Amino acid sequence: MNTTAQLLQNNKSKILETWMQNQLQDNSLRDDLISNEELRRQSDELISSLARATSTGNVDNIHAPEYETVIEILSDISITRARQGFSPRETGMYVLSLKQALSAILEEKHSDQPEVLYKELLIIHRLLDNLSVVTFETYIKGREEVILRQTDEINEISTPVIRVWDGILALPIIGTLDSARTQIVMENLLQEIVNTGSSIAILDISGVPAVDSLVAQHLIKTVSATRLMGAECIISGIRAEIAQTIVHLGIDLSNIKTKASLATALQLAFSMRNVEVRNSSKKTGFSISR
């Protein structure tokens, strides 16, 4: 058994105490997010598994099977911390404060043998630096999961299909139209056409910042699919600068009904369904007849 493992094995409780003290003293301790008992349990578990791993004689390759439990515990801790809203600093300090605790104990033990102290410190530092990199990696993975979930949620809620009139649907599209988004838009639209028996759909692209050939291709596909279902599609919200760009790009939208604003598109839809909106001469303001 090597000296590092011995040190961990024999001084387990002392290391835990020093480490806990370090953690409790640190300003970044989040006692609002994690209780002291929980923190102590986590730390105890980590030291025990670290002692077991080092006892095999391996102190530098953390990808070896004997470190599996250590990495598992660490990953678990940093992923939960990422979800709970700990900052990177607070998560990183967890492992780094163990390094401080171990260094302090080593210093005490080998104060008369600077050469041994130096060697031991080097081993401990290398090992714990590797472990803290693992913490960061998993912390970021945890955060990415949160972001991915949010992206899914945004995609879900950002493609509403609105029934504006009997038989007329409107789809305001906001943001970039990529393949995944088009798929959702198309699915929602086609489903809603079936559900409501609508014959006209208005796709409003006022909120799409740039219309390039890929976006245009997705729009054309959506229109074709709508037509296959027997409904007519109107694209509205084509701004002046976008119209010029589409012409220069050479995209042919001539067999698709397009309008500058949602209001004019709605007017067209009304006339296609023989609905008339007119000012009434009476004091009510306006009335709708069919």
Added chain:
Amino acid sequence: MIVMTKDTMQIVREQDVVPFRNRVRELSTKIGMSLVNQTKLITAASELVRNMLKYGNGGKVMLETISKNAQSGIRLIFEDQGPGIPDVQQAMRDGFSTGKSLGLGLPGAKRLVNEFDIKSAVGEGTTVTIIHWKHGR
């Protein structure tokens, strides 16, 4: 021609397209480009950056604000180390695509901007340079 500012952006994922487009918008607003010219430039940039992702496995874009004869403009250089284009003339033709797209990306981008240059070597990669002037047509 004088280069006023220089910046590089790595494009490796689909998610890099939107920040890149916003960066181009920011630069063109800064030099006072009109909305139509801005939209043209951004659309052309968007086409080229998508090509880079789809066919060149990503790459990098250099964004420069330049000045010539007291007129300012924006130069974008798209560089990838992808498979390259065997026949550039064919790729520049409307409706030609090796993917399943409309085949308007390269020729469309050329029509949208003031200056367009493409260099490609098979096995080495492709470099596309575009310039759009503040008061370009």
